[in-house]
Amino acid sequence: MTVPPAALVTTDSPSAPIRVLICEDQALVRTGYVTIFSAQPDMTVVGEAADGRAAIRAAEELRPDVVVMDIRMPLLDGIEATRHLAGPGSAGRAKILVVTTFNVDEYVYEALRAGASGFLLKDTPPGELVEGVRTVARGDSLLSPAVTRALIGTYADRVRPATPAFPPERERLKVLSPREHEVLKLISRGLSNAEIAAELVLSAETVKTYVSRILAKLDLRDRVQAVVLAYRAGVADGSA
Template sequence: MIRVGIADDEALIRSGLAVLLSHEPGFEVVGDAADGLAAVQLARQQHPDVLLMDIRMPGIDGLEATRRLAADPDSADTRILILTTFDHDENVFAALRAGASGFLPKDTEPQRLLDAIRTVASGEALLAPRATRRLIEEFRRSTVAPSDGGDLDQLTERELEVLRAVAAGLSNAEISERLVISYATTKTHVSRLLYKLGARDRAQLVVIAFDHGIVRPAAEA
């Protein structure tokens, strides 16, 4: 059972998501919040596996709420999936840097959203292809300081290939197919990347890849 929290300032969206999830086997809605502070309280009290987070909310926004939850050991196990009007939002890269595990546009089809929640709950990042392209563009225009990701010199050539594929938004299965390696081998490489680079999850691997300049728009998948 995947326990899900919902944070959005629009009541209609909160209720719609709750109805969708409550009618789907394997999901349990543990609460909802209408602003960022309430989202932080929800995560700390209910410890959902996944928290669906809007970015633009009153009080503290979803970005600050994500940052606080990721920095708090008591709530760091909650995976945050950003739902946003993506094409008009400049804060997605900052949300990943703050600790979000992925993001989707709010016009995502219901089944795609359910699959995304399962993906994030399992520990993988969720980076939609069009979102990844925009993310690269935003990073290239960004003036924020690089993250404290580990030294890429310690990585093998194969690990660098896997990191580039992760940064392009590919799943483990897609990486296995692209690099012609087994699924188990791909998982091992990703685990080693997380360990060597001190990354919390795959989304932070993407941030590190951008920060160190190993990803370019031409490398998009």
């Protein structure tokens, strides 16, 4: 792990720093994360964990703003730890950023379904890693349009309804207005707010408002969950 250059340090830190919990079984990588995040004036590392069970205990005790989670860890893997901390029915609904050596593969897909807000690769430059934590801390998902397209392109068959029968997930979408339904379909294609704005001839701020309403109405934490729900409901572009 490369120590971040001084240029990564920003001066516009909020009054309360982002509390980061690092869950990684490799001590060298874990130390690298501590070095990177501790160098940021708007972040503080509140704890470390070397396995999934310890990650759950630490997250429940320390209540971090963001959990940086590895996938392959002993005792309990990062996917199960994520499901416990951020999945349906979890008490804290923690914000999880998965950082893994694996690219868009089954492990990453399952982590996102388990409740992760996004993922990065371990060879991500330190600056992008820091911004990733900030993004997740704000409540946004960390999936670029290109990654979303690749992810859904690879695993669409697993999240689409098995039959053309009316899927139960579609019932949840009845609370959306026609325009919100349209925005959801574009989100499922991996479009950014700016791209959706161009597609629908709207302002980016208006699209941002629509996205916020969709997430609130459907009780979804972020765009990742919106994409999965759209495909499971059979209403995503290209899924039906």
